[in-house]
Amino acid sequence: MALDRRRIVAEAVALLDAEGLDHVTLRKLAARLAVQAPTLYWHIPNKAALITAIAEEILTPLPARPAAPGDRWQDWLIGMAAGLRQALLAHPDGARVISMAQLSRNMAALSELAMSTLVAKGIPLHQARVMVFTVERMTIGFVLEEQGPRPDEEAARSFDLTAYPTMIAAITEYYRPGRTVDDLFLECLTLVVEGPQAAS
Numbered sequence: 299m300a301l302d303r304r305r306i307v308a309e310a311v312a313l314l315d316a317e318g319l320d321h322v323t324l325r326k327l328a329a330r331l332a333v334q335a336p337t338l339y340w341h342i343p344n345k346a347a348l349i350t351a352i353a354e355e356i357l358t359p360l361p362a363r364p365a366a367p368g369d370r371w372q373d374w375l376i377g378m379a380a381g382l383r384q385a386l387l388a389h390p391d392g393a394r395v396i397s398m399a400q401l402s403r404n405m406a407a408l409s410e411l412a413m414s415t416l417v418a419k420g421i422p423l424h425q426a427r428v429m430v431f432t433v434e435r436m437t438i439g440f441v442l443e444e445q446g447p448r449p450d451e452e453a454a455r456s457f458d459l460t461a462y463p464t465m466i467a468a469i470t471e472y473y474r475p476g477r478t479v480d481d482l483f484l485e486c487l488t489l490v491v492e493g494p495q496a497a498s
Contacts, residue, residue: 301331301341303351306327306338306341307354311356314352314389314390314395318391319390319394320391327348346398347400349399350402352399353395353398353405354399356386356388356395356396357404357405358404359385372491372492375416375433376487376491378433379434379487380484380487382434382437383440386437387441392445393445394442396438397438408434409431412433413426429490429491433490433491436490
């Protein structure tokens with residue numbers, strides 16, 4: 299099979315899914331493709347370009363549809379962010395990849411769609427920019443924490459929970475039976491988009 303950029307990126311995403319971002323290297327990628335590493339440089343000049351190419355692939359299937367005339371912009375924006383989160387969660391370290399990407403066209407297109415949607419709904423450009431960037435960064439940051447390493451047993455044992463009674467009470471109250479991290483994401487996102495009263 300001929301080596302082209304599409305095949306290289308597909309194999310890079312497969313490597314990410316199999317081993318995580320820390321193990322995505324041009325050397326390992328070349329080995330999976332059964333070529334010498336310098337061969338890849340015709341298509342992907344360096345690690346930064348590889349990360350950006352993977353980010354573009356992660357964001358390609360993102361279901362970002364224009365808002366319908368009757369849609370509330372708040373509901374549309376929350377739905378867009380939920381779609382972004384699912385795209386990032388579909389791959390190990392997906393949020394790290396997006397946060398490290400340089401000039402992602404797909405991320406820029408998502409921001410353009412979101413800002414233009416809000417402006418078309420009557421939101422001033424400055425407010426639309428702040429809202430979209432806040433929602434995007436909150437979503438990426440939320441997934442970064444979801445995909446981050448969990449504390450090891452020793453760290454967990456040495457952490458004195460009794461020093462933080464209000465925080466522990468809040469966490470215990472929130473994660474009552476039936477509630478999930480999806481609910482937490484939606485509540486945090488609603489707080490950002492709609493304000494404190496809507497999220498209470």
